[in-house]
């Protein structure tokens with residue numbers, strides 16, 4: 001085999017080294033446009049935990065690298081003249097050039113040919129190679145030349161950054177956050193060798209423009225930044241080396257190989273530097289590619305490339321997703337700038353969502369404790385709830401909405417049961433809601449309950465337009481109040497264009513099979529949910545609007561009589577009112593379409609009619625889809641404007657969901673995948689929010705609340721499998737007895753004992769699994 005590697009970065013060199021080592025008979029040539037000693041860039045940082053795992057593939061280079069590494073455990077967050085320190089993280093850093101020189105040396109020793117100052121823009125220019133590895137970095141010209149095959153998706157991060165260095169000594173990975181007259185700047189800094197540190201400096205485009213960096217070259221930029229960071233640099237200069245202002249390119253490729261060309265490292269996928277994994281990713285992919293090629297390439301290149309992709313795609317996408325979330329936080333860092341020190345530090349630590357409350361408890365209990373001191377005190381000052389002595393964790397603190405006090409922040413999300421007959425809640429509903437009330441959540445939502453028969457999604461939907469339905473709900477509400485500490489909120493909604501469909505577990509969103517059972521639909525505009533499948537709804541007339549407003553107000557009145565504590569208007573998921581809010585489903589040209597004010601007008605009229613019925617001291621919420629996951633859908637500014645308009649109309653909580661507006665949506669799933677929308681509404685508008693969506697662990701709830709992503713956290717599916725989720729979480733954290741139902745006390749006591757043992761066991765395991773910092777190298 002003859003292999004050409006284009007690009008002598010960490011990815012290309014490590015692949016060449018490992019492959020030559022495994023197959024000394026193969027000819028491997030690395031083409032690198034720079035000289036061997038070009039020192040572009042400063043340091044690279046790896047997480048200590050994974051270092052051994054991937055570098056030990058070649059013990060000789062690992063040993064050499066260990067000597068070059070600087071090690072540290074702490075992350076420092078410097079903020080408004082103060083600092084918080086979080087230990088137990090474990091990092092190793094070295095200079096990029098030291099890493100490259102060690103890898104080059106090993107390549108040479110093994111017989112890899114290194115051709116420097118050789119540019120390869122098209123593999124077609126290279127004759128006689130069986131295989132070409134395009135490891136030519138984020139701006140890969142090879143990838144771009146064959147982009148029709150690789151199908152790259154390249155998005156530029158909004159923020160501007162420059163990669164600089166400094167001689168300022170640093171004993172930890174340090175984030176310096178600096179407020180200027182034009183916005184916030186962050187310097188991500190760490191020492192990578194004696195007397196030298198990396199300083200990646202980033203800021204939003206407005207800040208960058210207003211500070212005049214657009215007109216400064218790198219040296220002038222460095223002088224200007226030295227003035228801004230004068231206090232932090234302690235008299236040390238900023239050093240430049242091709243430190244041009246750039247936007248980080250987020251690259252992902254649909255295909256990783258074409259013919260005999262395979263992409264490696266940043267060329268195929270980049271991960272934002274704020275999670276410090278680009279080099280590691282490139283080198284881990286180099287291992288997988290080398291393994292696949294040495295095992296299969298002689299028999300079949302496509303088989304080798306497929307094996308490489310199968311081994312790495314998932315891991316790369318997960319890391320990229322974490323990096324995206326972290327990158328997005330830095331784009332909006334100013335939104336957290338009103339926080340106190342320890343909350344801000346908590347947000348910085350947990351920004352990528354892979355670090356949670358529980359991880360931090362293990363890494364550095366003192367860091368969590370300092371946060372708790374500050375947080376309970378602040379919460380006491382803001383709300384009067386005093387949790388300073390008990391310290392139950394954010395999820396177990398009370399929360400008030402008008403006159404209603406919730407015992408904790410856990411919510412059972414609204415979930416249609418499709419079990420009602422003629423809209424009447426029956427024994428199924430009783431058992432379902434009763435179990436979840438006994439399970440300890442602070443607040444239960446009913447499923448979407450319909451103010452008329454035509455408002456239903458399916459024939460199994462619950463309703464509240466007649467006495468029998470009211471009596472059914474009252475029986476449930478009375479039990480919840482008598483036997484549990486939970487509050488219960490009635491969710492009212494109208495299906496609109498998504499009505500008259502089969503039950504959730506049949507063909508969801510498809511019309512009812514027996515044609516005669518279907519009913520005519522109405523919506524903001526005459527657009528079928530799925531053209532050719534769902535019926536075309538009639539555009540709602542003014543007269544129709546009046547009738548619907550009346551139905552919602554009457555259902556609210558019945559809800560009050562049934563004893564509900566709270567009322568929610570469902571304006572999400574593409575149903576009637578959501579259909580008005582989204583520009584994708586509202587094409588009206590009258591006063592109820594067009595601008596965001598127009599689109600929100602009818603939902604607000606419905607809300608106002610319900611608010612007029614619902615007593616002043618009782619809270620109301622609105623569920624919104626904060627994103628349609630489709631081009632041309634609702635945007636963040638619209639959502640903030642809508643949330644503010646509902647708040648002005650008397651809404652106390654924005655229940656932030658997403659999607660289901662259009663059938664061809666492309667959601668980006670992942671744990672807590674919608675929480676960013678709740679966080680945006682919370683931080684931009686200051687309104688109370690509820691987050692929902694793939695939240696499954698108590699640690700995530702604590703994290704979301706601690707980081708002010710939301711005030712309440714709703715779990716849907718997790719509550720379907722475990723009504724006692726909250727009770728289990730109490731046991732896990734050893735939170736003192738709270739409203740236990742007497743017949744269940746023996747079981748709960750046992751759960752607490754077992755959880756304490758399990759927690760101790762896991763903590764011990766994790767402690768043992770954590771590598772000791774290798775301070776001597």
Ligand SMILES: Cc1cc2nc3c(=O)[nH]c(=O)nc-3n(C[C@H](O)[C@H](O)[C@H](O)COP(=O)(O)OP(=O)(O)OC[C@H]3O[C@@H](n4cnc5c(N)ncnc54)[C@H](O)[C@@H]3O)c2cc1C
Nearest residue numbers: 007009010011033045119120136137265266273278279282
């Ligand atoms: C500001 C910043 C900070 C970073 N910090 C870290 C960090 O702390 N830790 C970390 O792990 N990662 C970090 N990274 C990411 C890291 O630099 C990359 O992810 C990593 O270097 C990728 O390795 P690679 O081999 O794929 O590509 P690269 O390192 O980019 O190497 C590509 C090589 O190809 C060469 N080349 C390009 N085109 C051609 C051509 N046509 N012909 C010949 N040669 C060519 C280039 O000269 C280069 O040497 C950071 C990135 C940035 C932008």
Ligand SMILES: Cc1cc2nc3c(=O)[nH]c(=O)nc-3n(C[C@H](O)[C@H](O)[C@H](O)COP(=O)(O)O)c2cc1C
Nearest residue numbers: 413414415416447448692693694695715716717718
């Ligand atoms: C079976 C089922 C029924 C649902 N019905 C409703 C509903 O009636 N009203 C509503 O607003 N959301 C409804 N949802 C959405 C959930 O409230 C929640 O937003 C969603 O499931 C994401 O949260 P999860 O990942 O915790 O399940 C339903 C979800 C499921 C799984």
